[in-house]
Amino acid sequence: MSPEPMWRTHELKDSYDVVVIGGGVHGLATAYYLARLGITDVAVLEAKYVGFGGSGRNTAIVRSNYRTPEGIAFYDLSVKLYEQLAAELEFNVMFSQHGHLTLAHNERGVSGLVERANMNQWLEVDSRVIFPEEIQELVPELNLFGHCRFPILAALYHPPGGIIRHDAVVWAYARGVDRRGGQVHQQTEVTGIEVRGGAVEAVVTNRGRVKTRVVVNATAGYASTISRMAGVPLPIETHPLQACVTEPLKPFLNAVIVSSTLHVYVSQTDRGELVLGAEMDDYASYSLRGTLGFLEGAALHLLELFPCLANVHVLRQWAGLCDMTPDYSPIMGAAPELRGLYMTVGWGTYGFKAGPASGFLMAELIATGKTPPRLEPFALTRFAADRLVGEKAAASVSH
Amino acid sequence: MSFQIECPECGCRPVGEFHFGGAVRERPEPAAGDHVWAEYVYTRPNIAGVQREWWFHRAACKQWFIASRDTRSNVMQPAQTPDSQEARG
Numbered sequence: 001m002s003p004e005p006m007w008r009t010h011e012l013k014d015s016y017d018v019v020v021i022g023g024g025v026h027g028l029a030t031a032y033y034l035a036r037l038g039i040t041d042v043a044v045l046e047a048k049y050v051g052f053g054g055s056g057r058n059t060a061i062v063r064s065n066y067r068t069p070e071g072i073a074f075y076d077l078s079v080k081l082y083e084q085l086a087a088e089l090e091f092n093v094m095f096s097q098h099g100h101l102t103l104a105h106n107e108r109g110v111s112g113l114v115e116r117a118n119m120n121q122w123l124e125v126d127s128r129v130i131f132p133e134e135i136q137e138l139v140p141e142l143n144l145f146g147h148c149r150f151p152i153l154a155a156l157y158h159p160p161g162g163i164i165r166h167d168a169v170v171w172a173y174a175r176g177v178d179r180r181g182g183q184v185h186q187q188t189e190v191t192g193i194e195v196r197g198g199a200v201e202a203v204v205t206n207r208g209r210v211k212t213r214v215v216v217n218a219t220a221g222y223a224s225t226i227s228r229m230a231g232v233p234l235p236i237e238t239h240p241l242q243a244c245v246t247e248p249l250k251p252f253l254n255a256v257i258v259s260s261t262l263h264v265y266v267s268q269t270d271r272g273e274l275v276l277g278a279e280m281d282d283y284a285s286y287s288l289r290g291t292l293g294f295l296e297g298a299a300l301h302l303l304e305l306f307p308c309l310a311n312v313h314v315l316r317q318w319a320g321l322c323d324m325t326p327d328y329s330p331i332m333g334a335a336p337e338l339r340g341l342y343m344t345v346g347w348g349t350y351g352f353k354a355g356p357a358s359g360f361l362m363a364e365l366i367a368t369g370k371t372p373p374r375l376e377p378f379a380l381t382r383f384a385a386d387r388l389v390g391e392k393a394a395a396s397v398s399h
Numbered sequence: 400m401s402f403q404i405e406c407p408e409c410g411c412r413p414v415g416e417f418h419f420g421g422a423v424r425e426r427p428e429p430a431a432g433d434h435v436w437a438e439y440v441y442t443r444p445n446i447a448g449v450q451r452e453w454w455f456h457r458a459a460c461k462q463w464f465i466a467s468r469d470t471r472s473n474v475m476q477p478a479q480t481p482d483s484q485e486a487r488g
């Protein structure tokens with residue numbers, strides 16, 4: 001007997017109150033919280049399948065130890081929503097809050113961590129700088145005192161950080177949308193947006209035209225292509241980000257370990273595999289193919305931290321597309337000059353952890369027409385106004 | 400995807416030797432105003448398809464050049480050395 005599908009399929013109607021483009025965590029969470037607010041005539045249109053984009057390709061790190069007050073407050077809300085998500089959606093999303101360690105290998109790195117710890121503590125986020133003796137208690141396998149090129153001087157310790165099962169999150173939200181009366185349409189690609197008199201009128205898809213007054217762009221790596229359909233240029237460039245996974249090992253690593261100096265991060269999943277990643281590729285591209293160069297770099301740098309892993313095999317590698325903004329912060333809100341176009345984009349290499357907060361606040365914005373204060377700093381207009389929310393130091397390697 | 404780039408000076412080399420300089424765009428006049436300049440500084444064409452772009456051969460000849468690439472497949476077309484108009488941009 002085949003299992004019951006988690007959400008139903010429907011004919012595409014010729015009109016909806018709200019059309020959300022993109023079936024990743026941001027699109028699905030926005031639709032879910034809209035339906036929870038009573039706006040149930042909502043369709044999520046996904047070109048491929050739920051989780052095809054970054055939401056099915058990320059390394060699932062969830063944390064809130066960011067750098068700016070705006071960023072910290074926002075991601076903190078998301079961590080809190082994630083803590084409740086299994087109960088909210090009646091789905092085990094396997095959120096393991098086993099701690100997150102950002103390593104510093106030089107004095108400048110240490111002062112950067114101290115600055116972040118102070119900011120985090122001020123906003124009541126559990127985060128502090130610890131030194132090698134304490135790091136060793138948390139991660140005995142780490143090469144702290146042996147020979148190495150980049151000795152570890154300190155770490156930013158963030159106990160509530162951890163990893164989650166990303167597939168479960170998107171499936172649970174998709175099922176939640178369905179249960180609350182919304183619709184999820186896979187293999188439904190948006191090919192145009194019709195605009196008249198300064199307002200959105202309809203979207204065109206491979207399954208026909210859909211009238212709507214409200215369109216939400218939640219297409220991450222593809223955000224520029226959608227926004228261009230409505231004539232709204234974005235400060236976004238799409239870059240691949242790669243990751244790989246090893247064969248399963250006996251559990252030995254509780255915390256997520258990140259080293260910006262070494263351009264590598266690693267965590268161990270509940271299945272025992274090590275998931276590792278790096279910085280994004282430095283050229284723009286929409287190609288989803290991985291490179292040998294990434295694998296060599298990630299392995300080399302991981303062995304600096306954990307020489308004991310020298311004989312571990314890599315099982316597979318992959319890439320996903322990241323919608324990079326100039327300040328490593330997202331763009332959320334209404335388009336400034338086009339009525340009915342909303343966006344939650346610019347999620348770059350770090351947006352999976354933000355899905356619940358962005359969905360929750362975007363739904364409030366669409367339902368009430370008022371921008372919730374926590375969204376205000378992330379408006380598209382911040383660039384021209386020179387009010388960037390600089391998170392590069394806290395997000396370029398630790399996603 | 401890893402790929403090779405045909406440098407006008409050095410021939411075919413792996414992409415890791417190069418620095419990506421972004422899509423070729425027209426630079427506004429100095430007096431074009433804040434709005435135009437903010438647009439130029441921040442927004443990106445970010446084309447999913449063939450795009451003309453700047454590349455810098457940092458590991459060898461240190462030359463900037465322009466090449467067209469399909470950003471979906473990374474297939475490159477032969478490079479050109481920029482003309483003086485573009486070189487200002």
Ligand SMILES: Cc1cc2nc3c(=O)[nH]c(=O)nc-3n(C[C@H](O)[C@H](O)[C@H](O)COP(=O)(O)OP(=O)(O)OC[C@H]3O[C@@H](n4cnc5c(N)ncnc54)[C@H](O)[C@@H]3O)c2cc1C
Nearest residue numbers: 024025026047053054055058059061190220320351352353
């Ligand atoms: C390797 C890797 C590791 C990462 N690690 C982390 C991490 O540890 N922690 C973290 O917080 N973040 C991480 N990220 C970032 C995170 O994955 C993304 O920011 C997040 O998943 C974006 O979610 P989204 O819902 O906005 O978009 P996506 O999940 O990318 O979904 C967008 C969807 O839009 C669809 N679409 C595109 N065009 C159209 C169209 N024309 N019509 C209809 N649908 C369309 C796509 O098919 C896609 O499914 C990582 C990303 C990668 C690639």
